[in-house]
Amino acid sequence: MIDFSRNHFALFGLPPRYRIDDAALDAAYRALQAEVHPDRFAGGTDAQRRIALQASARANEAYGALKGPVSRAQYLLSLHGVDAADEKDTALDFDFLERQLERREQAEEAQDASDVRTLESLHAAALAEARELEDALARELDREGADFAAAKPRVRELAFLVKLADDLDAMIAVLD
């Protein structure tokens, strides 16, 4: 049987690191789908078709988890027994929170004033800060003897920023 216990990184033959080679991930994903996709077994036996469905869905799940910077961080932490996606645990650094709440307020004012330019600069700032956090996470997680539990606040901050950027993007789309 397909080894469903194999972790997402191993499934694509990639090292279990936060910094990921996007091109290698894409290529490995495509190569895997080329082998297991149900289209290859359209005329096959019921068993072949069912297994292909499961394997292909598994490949999609793994790819989705590794593709996004937040889901990849959460997944990497989960491999080390750290749950960074727990919705009940929402503690964030006070300074960070204050800065983001300020951004949210500015965004709402800009939205009310149909000020797309301000929204766009807030969006760019959120993305830039997210990128910095990704770099910090890569340094923190990809070193020898990394403390995965200690990285949890950064992962939550990254999730917060990515969500903020998405919301800003939606606001811009409505005004456009």
Place this chain on the structure above:
Amino acid sequence: MALLQISEPGETPAPHARKRAVGIDLGTTNSLVATVRHGLAVVLPDGEGRPLVPSIVRYGEEGVTTGYAAMARQSVDPHNTIVSVKRLMGRGLADLDDDRRFPYRFVDAPGMVRIATRAGVKSPVEISADLLRALRERAEVSLGGAVDGAVVTVPAYFDDAQRQATKDAARLAGLPILRLINEPTAAAIAYGLDNASEGVYAVYDLGGGTFDISVLRLSKGVFEVLATNGDAALGGDDFDHRVFCWIIEAGRLPPLSPADARLLLVKSRAAKEHLSEHDEAPIVATLSDGTRIDLTITRDIFTQISANLVAKTLAPVKRALRDARLAPAAVKGVVLVGGATRMPQVRRAVAELFGQPPLTNLDPDEVVALGAAIQANKLVGNREGNDDWLLLDVIPLSLGIETMGGIVEKIIPRNSTIPVARAQEFTTFKEGQSAMSIHVVQGERERVSDCRSLGRFELRGIPAMAAGAARIRVAFEVDADGLLEVSAREVTSGVAAQITVKPSYGLSDGEIARMLQESFAHASADMQARALAEAQVEADRVVDAVRTALAADGDLVDAAERADINEALAAVARLREGSDAAALRSATEALNRGTEPFAARRMDRGVARALTGRRVDALSD
């Protein structure tokens, strides 16, 4: 990519004989059937050389007619001549925003609306099946035998109920359906393989009754749909209707009879089509009471009265680009699909949004059927030069379940690549609660009442536990056709329930069986012959698949397993010569089951092969 190259005679690799595969575009206004012949995708025309089949079915005194024959009678017999049935697929009466637009006698039925005709009450599935049957027969005549496999296209924005209804119609028409694929994706296959393109493409597909926009990335033989959006009830029909309303206003006409209304709708469509080539179009007609209509509509007026329809297509385009995280300028080419994209005001709007003239080098009416034929040819196993390409499509609308307070909890978000499986845990909220009702919905809105209800089922027999102690795991699985199956299980006790989501809008398997039986009611001999033929086709397919697997990866079975498989194969071969359909079926099923572990090991080998990177090289050259 060399898929469309002409292969030399005799080059078709043995041992398998070439199979008859067709792609079918089941459209709102017109339908087509296409196949791949000598390496080229071609539409199969009728005896008079006409490629299109008007999607019209007439239930006349003399029997069922379809296409042009039915079209000729539509104004005379509007109640029994069904046009645009695709708009009714998977829809209840309450879903139709304006049922007065249709001159039919609707019958409200649980799930899907029905139409009272001379031939009895018909569901949209049965009417579509009559169209598909006509297309199947055309293909059989043209290809010289029964169709081995068919791919039928659906609008990308079709929801689960509409997809299920389409698949049911294909089964009812006796088509061996390999896959449902999305219309814009089919168009991209026809375009992409033809032009060996790389990069991001948008497919703008405005059909007779549906609008789709898909954004795809073509890279190294992979067609990856990044996002799709649309409007499942917006198309060329609506532009006809605008002209129709204009005629009524300009001619100051009183309420019309169904026959007059249909006559003027036909005139409206003709005027719309004329305006794609000319600056003005005459509208001349005589109504049943002798009223004469003689009007002229200009392109400017038409552009004006249809402006908000064009605008309605642009919002989904922007949403799709946003979901794909792309700016319009990142799109390398825009492909136009669907007859309605011939309208100059549509082309202009698309060109403006993307800042480039759209691609129209393939016939917008035919391109979907051609792409479907290419996919069918591949799925059925006909090898055609380089067929190392792969299609990765998405679901158009989020899937979820109802939670407390009528709020939707999304389980699979829109634009997830299919197939996809995802599970979520819920809990009971009452002390000792023994059952849980699970309501499956589809849509983007937060409130259940704003989404489409796909089905309800119950998980019963949950052992008594404190509120919040039970762990109900609800699993969603969407297959490569985009069809959903939901199961639920209480984790601590293992109590389980499962449904294919179809009770509220699709037809039950029992209903399909009954309809199939009715169509053969006159001759039970026919029924038996058909059952046997179907069992034989299935047996051949499975035997073929097993032999192919053994030839490729025979080293994965040991001697004992090989002996068992050979025995199962021999049993099928023996019964294949007889006339006992049930026995043949169960032997085939035994072969199926007996090769399960082997199939799993083969899949593992595929995964290992992907890891070693051999396929990566194969895909990139």
